[in-house]
Amino acid sequence: xxxxxxxxxxxxxxxxxxxxxxxxxxxxxxxxxxxxxxxxxxxxxxxxxxxxxxxxxxxxxxxxxxxxxxxxxxxxxxxxxxxxxxxxxxxxxxxxxxxxxxxxxxxxxxxxxxxxxxxxxxxxxxxxxxxxxxxxxxxxxxxxxxxxxxxxxxxxxxxxxxxxxxxxxxxxxxxxxxxxxxxxxxxxxxxxxxxxxxxxxxxxxxxxxxxxxxxxxxxxxxxxxxxxxxxxxxxxxxxxxxxxxxxxxxxxx
Ligand SMILES: Nc1ncnc2c1ncn2[C@@H]1O[C@H](COP(=O)(O)OP(=O)(O)O)[C@@H](O)[C@H]1O
Ligand SMILES: [Mg+2]
Numbered sequence: 001x002x003x004x005x006x007x008x009x010x011x012x013x014x015x016x017x018x019x020x021x022x023x024x025x026x027x028x029x030x031x032x033x034x035x036x037x038x039x040x041x042x043x044x045x046x047x048x049x050x051x052x053x054x055x056x057x058x059x060x061x062x063x064x065x066x067x068x069x070x071x072x073x074x075x076x077x078x079x080x081x082x083x084x085x086x087x088x089x090x091x092x093x094x095x096x097x098x099x100x101x102x103x104x105x106x107x108x109x110x111x112x113x114x115x116x117x118x119x120x121x122x123x124x125x126x127x128x129x130x131x132x133x134x135x136x137x138x139x140x141x142x143x144x145x146x147x148x149x150x151x152x153x154x155x156x157x158x159x160x161x162x163x164x165x166x167x168x169x170x171x172x173x174x175x176x177x178x179x180x181x182x183x184x185x186x187x188x189x190x191x192x193x194x195x196x197x198x199x200x201x202x203x204x205x206x207x208x209x210x211x212x213x214x215x216x217x218x219x220x221x222x223x224x225x226x227x228x229x230x231x232x233x234x235x236x237x238x239x240x241x242x243x244x245x246x247x248x249x250x251x252x253x
Pocket of ligand 1: 023024035053056057058059061
């Protein structure tokens with residue numbers, strides 16, 4: 001029993017082993033395009049990781065597989081100690097609901113709901129709190145992202161930066177161990193983007209939430225502890241491995 005607990009504590013938050021993604025050609029139905037080619041990757045709790053690379057290199061596909069939204073064609077994906085590669089859609093949804101947050105480039109708020117309802121909904125769906133508690137938590141999180149004065153606004157009444165702050169409050173309200181974000185500043189102007197970046201790292205530090213961010217934004221990538229460069233479905237550079245190699249060479253000149 002104590003060994004199991006120890007193993008769980010030491011296991012990486014996210015562990016990818018030889019992950020390959022192939023997609024079928026929509027018209028011929030034949031398997032022909034390999035998007036990801038045998039990726040190995042380990043990410044720890046609290047780590048902040050930027051995934052960079054040219055458009056079409058496979059970043060969003062990789063993020064979707066890491067977050068359990070999509071499945072690899074081959075290989076293993078362990079998220080929060082769970083073997084995602086062996087789980088069906090409902091089981092993966094349960095893993096996502098317990099410890100995984102998402103933020104997207106286009107915010108993806110529900111347009112018919114107010115800001116506080118958007119943040120409250122996933123809390124209500126988790127069934128862990130009463131409706132009243134969910135609304136209190138949602139209000140607290142909107143206050144934390146500086147939107148206490150916008151609780152009953154609908155997404156169309158909010159600016160892009162405000163909508164992204166609602167999306168961040170919604171993700172963090174569920175106390176995720178890891179937050180996945182695909183181009184979170186992609187639709188924002190520079191100043192608003194900077195506010196969002198500061199907010200993500202503040203919450204990363206306060207909550208020890210891992211951040212895994214796909215980004216073209218150099219400022220955002222620079223703030224991360226680690227940068228992983230993807231090209232044509234392969235990891236061509238990982239700053240963590242580069243640092244480890246450099247210090248090994250320093251130790252054995
Ligand atoms: N479901 C799919 N079916 C066919 N091709 C896809 C699919 N998803 C992505 N692709 C292709 O795979 C490549 C990588 O896509 P993506 O992961 O979105 O790249 P990135 O996010 O780095 O721009 C692109 O060439 C894209 O057109
Ligand atoms: Mg993409």
